[in-house]
Amino acid sequence: METILSINRMSKSYGRIRAVKELDLTVKRGQVFGILGPNGSGKTTTLSVVLELIGADSGGFEWYGWPPSKESRKRIGSVIESPNFFPYLSAIVNLQIVADIKDLGYEDIDRVLQLTGLYERRNSRFKTFSFGMKQRLAIASALLGNPEVMILDEPTNGLDPQGIAQIRELILQVAAQGTTIILASHLLDEVQKICSHVAVLSKGVKLFEGMVSEVLSVSDSFELAAPDIESLISVIRRHPAFRSLTPGTDRIQVYFSTEVRPGELNMFCHAQGIILSHLSERKRSLEQHFLELLDQNL
Amino acid sequence: MIKLLKIEFKKILTYKIFWILTGLYFIFLAAGILLAEFMINNMVDGMNRHLPIPLPHVTIYFLPWVWQNITYFATIRYVLIFPAIIIIILITNEFTFKTIRQNVINGMSRAEFIWSKMLIILLISVAMTILLFLGTAIIGISHTTGLTLALILEKSSFMAGFFISMLTIQVYALFFGFLLRNTGLSIALFTLYSFIVEPVLYFFLKSPLVHENGISTYLPLNAVLRVVEYPSIPVLTKVMGISLQDSLSLSACAIPLAYAAVMIGIVYLALMKKDL
Numbered sequence: 004m005e006t007i008l009s010i011n012r013m014s015k016s017y018g019r020i021r022a023v024k025e026l027d028l029t030v031k032r033g034q035v036f037g038i039l040g041p042n043g044s045g046k047t048t049t050l051s052v053v054l055e056l057i058g059a060d061s062g063g064f065e066w067y068g069w070p071p072s073k074e075s076r077k078r079i080g081s082v083i084e085s086p087n088f089f090p091y092l093s094a095i096v097n098l099q100i101v102a103d104i105k106d107l108g109y110e111d112i113d114r115v116l117q118l119t120g121l122y123e124r125r126n127s128r129f130k131t132f133s134f135g136m137k138q139r140l141a142i143a144s145a146l147l148g149n150p151e152v153m154i155l156d157e158p159t160n161g162l163d164p165q166g167i168a169q170i171r172e173l174i175l176q177v178a179a180q181g182t183t184i185i186l187a188s189h190l191l192d193e194v195q196k197i198c199s200h201v202a203v204l205s206k207g208v209k210l211f212e213g214m215v216s217e218v219l220s221v222s223d224s225f226e227l228a229a230p231d232i233e234s235l236i237s238v239i240r241r242h243p244a245f246r247s248l249t250p251g252t253d254r255i256q257v258y259f260s261t262e263v264r265p266g267e268l269n270m271f272c273h274a275q276g277i278i279l280s281h282l283s284e285r286k287r288s289l290e291q292h293f294l295e296l297l298d299q300n301l
Numbered sequence: 302m303i304k305l306l307k308i309e310f311k312k313i314l315t316y317k318i319f320w321i322l323t324g325l326y327f328i329f330l331a332a333g334i335l336l337a338e339f340m341i342n343n344m345v346d347g348m349n350r351h352l353p354i355p356l357p358h359v360t361i362y363f364l365p366w367v368w369q370n371i372t373y374f375a376t377i378r379y380v381l382i383f384p385a386i387i388i389i390i391l392i393t394n395e396f397t398f399k400t401i402r403q404n405v406i407n408g409m410s411r412a413e414f415i416w417s418k419m420l421i422i423l424l425i426s427v428a429m430t431i432l433l434f435l436g437t438a439i440i441g442i443s444h445t446t447g448l449t450l451a452l453i454l455e456k457s458s459f460m461a462g463f464f465i466s467m468l469t470i471q472v473y474a475l476f477f478g479f480l481l482r483n484t485g486l487s488i489a490l491f492t493l494y495s496f497i498v499e500p501v502l503y504f505f506l507k508s509p510l511v512h513e514n515g516i517s518t519y520l521p522l523n524a525v526l527r528v529v530e531y532p533s534i535p536v537l538t539k540v541m542g543i544s545l546q547d548s549l550s551l552s553a554c555a556i557p558l559a560y561a562a563v564m565i566g567i568v569y570l571a572l573m574k575k576d577l
Contacts, residue, residue, distance in 0.1 A: 054406045057576035077408030087399040089312060096311055103308045104407040144407075 004031040006068060007152055007183050008053060013062035015048055015207075022048040023207040025062065030185055030200075035178045037198030037215070038187040039293065045207035046187035050083055050156050077105045080145030081154040086137040090130035094121055094140055097129055098147060107148040115143040118173060134161045142170060146177065153177065156187045171197055191293055203293060225268060228254045228281035238275040242268075254281060305417040306424070312391070313421070319387060326383035333374055334440070337361060361532070362444035365455035369532045369546070371437045372459040376466040376529050378495055378522065384425060384467060385474035385495075389487045392418055392478030402577045411572050418475055419565070426467040434460050462529040462549045465558060469525050472561035479568045495522055524556040 010028040014021070023045040030036045038046050051057045053064050055071055066075035088097040098112045116122040119139040124132070132140065138161055145153055158174065159167040174197055178184050188194055194201055195215060202212040229235040236255060239245060244259040265284050272279050313319050342358045349355040361370040374380065395401040395414075404414060434457070442448060474491060481487040499522045506517040517523060530546035530553075 051576075056402055056405060058574070073408045073410045073413075076406060079406075081406045083402070083406060085399070087403040089316075089394075089398055089400060091316055092311070093315075096315070100308055100311050101403075101407050103304060103311070104404060104409050106304075106408075144403075 004033065006030070006065075007032055007034075008064065008066055008185065009068075010049070010053065010064040011062050013049070013052060013059045013064060015045075015052060015057065015059050021207050023052070023059075026204075026207070026209055028202055028209065028212070030183060032183055033181055035174075035184045035186065035197055035199045037194035037201040038185065038204060039189070039191065039194045039201055040187075040204035041189055043206075044189075044204040046189075046204060047084060047156055048207070049204075050081075050154055050185070050187055054079070054081055054083065054154065056083070078150055079152045079154055080147065080150035081156075082138075082141040082145050082158055083154070083156045086141035088129045088137070088140065088144075091128055093126045093128055094132075094143075095125045097140065098144055101144045101147055105148055111148055115146045118146060119143040120169070135163060135166050138162055139166070139170070142173070149180075150182070152183045152185070154185045157189070158186065159188075159190075159193060224256055224258045224285045225263070225265070226254055226256055226281065226283045226285060227268075227272075227279060229272070229277050229279050231277070235272070235277050235279075238272060238277050241275075242271060256285075302416075302420065305413060306420050309417050309421045318390060322383065322387050322390070326380075326387070329383065330375060330380060331436075333380065334371055334436070337370070337374060360444070362440050364441040364445040364448070364452050365457070366532065367437055367441040367444070368456040368459040369529065371433065371440070372463040372529045373532050375433060375463055376526065378526060381466065381470045381525070382492065382495060384429075385470050385491060386488055387425075388418075388422060388471045388474040389478045389491060390484055391421065392475055393482060393484040393487050396482040397484060405577060412569065415479075415565070415569055415572060419472075422468065422471040422475065425471065426464055429467055430460055430464040433463060456548070458549055459529055462554065465554050466525050466528045469557035469561045470522075472564055473521065473525070476564035476568055480571060499523060519556060521557070521560045524553070524560060527553050528557060 006029055008028070008030040010026055013023060013026045015023045026045070026049060028038075028049075038049065040046050048057070052059045053066075053071070054076060064071065066079075069075065089100075092100075094116065095112060098115070099109055102109055102112065113122065113125075116125050119142055121136060121139055121143060124136065129137065129140065138158070142155070142158060145155065153174075155174065159170050162170060171193070174184060174186070178197075184197075186194070186198060198215050200213070201215050203210045227235060227239070232250075232253070232255065236248065236250065239248065239255070239257055242259070242263075244261045244263050246258045246260040248258065249256040265282055269279060269282060338359065338361045341361065345356050345358060361367065395404075401414060405411060409417075437460070438453065438457075442453065445452070474487075477487045477491045481490065499520050503517045503520055503523055506520070518527065528549070532546075
């Protein structure tokens, strides 16, 4: 798969604060890549560097395998932090300016306004918009001209639940057309629902990178019960992947160091003469994983 | 280049504050030009009450001196502050609204951004020069008898001086706007510098013995103001026995242009290096 964006050992400090530390990141064509992290983890800094708003202290990045240029930025639709438009200009004129800069015609403006539900207000001045409408205009400007890549920094920030659902639906539609999407968010739920890949950042360091589905499928623990809890405990301690357990009155919670399938576990117990009366797999959610990753690095 | 101008036009066309300030500038400029003679003669009348030999009334609208008289008035600091403030607002707005970030994100280079503002400055300077040229020509022709084309155009080169003053004062404003990035602060410091800091410096640097060539001549704003100097009204010249500026001096034109070039260079380097 073609590499769209590659970041190599990038670092950026603001005075004594290290915002991003030796970050490596690769985004390939067609991915919906989530950058997940709490506030201040370096998400916006990373995106600001790859859009050349700020310079990195060391390391570099490439778009489409080439050093960055204004031409590569014209092929990217971006929303970074707050929506930035001229308050006294109408939605249409603001989008015309974006189209002019990107060397696009004006024929796509109506479409993106309709997609974001702003068509009726197209002649209103930007300053008369509610925050949600401003955010949607920013997304409309990013959609302009069907870019190959979209960068969305907290795209649902400040929207009401209905607006959040609409924008997520819109992002999924755009992704389904094959557009590569890079989405920064502090909302796990959002990344889980939209993204195919995820990188978790904390204090400017990448803790984890992989497919969202992989992260979700990691089986973390099992809840087990047997008529004889004591012998179940002694048997389960002998399992080669055993890590730890939390005993309860009638059930135990068992953690393994590698992935264990429920069938295998049942056979293992049966072979040791234990008949399980209860077996349930606890899948680790991205949220738990995320919080664990953060905990380990605090 | 046309693309950049097109973008700038969109930013300005429906911007009320720009048109209000431009309107005020026009009113101030027109009122000043049309009332100047009346006010000068009022002063002359006042002085005449205490003089044994009365001074004659002056006429400032006749050709060819009208070129210098009007361009002199149009380039005093009270008038030049208008275009300077307009440019400061247009530039600092981009930082206030963060639209400079958005323009760069969308694929404008930083150099193009500076260039687009330079183009607007150039365009305003050219447009104002043409307007003032026409206005001055009309005033001059209607106040002069015995017209010849040579008489009309004699000393019209002062319009080039007006163009240089307009251009450079706006580049100074661009310098303040890009470096300070804040509208209120830029306007306050620019005004403070123009009306207090530089006049005070001028006063202390001015050599009492050498009137013409003190270091004070080289102060940035003073350099702009000296492109078109105090007019030599022939009658007063005879009476007072002093001769002031007769035509544009190349060196006086070169000094503010050199300052402007250095400022553009600094703005360019600063914008390339600094985070947006």
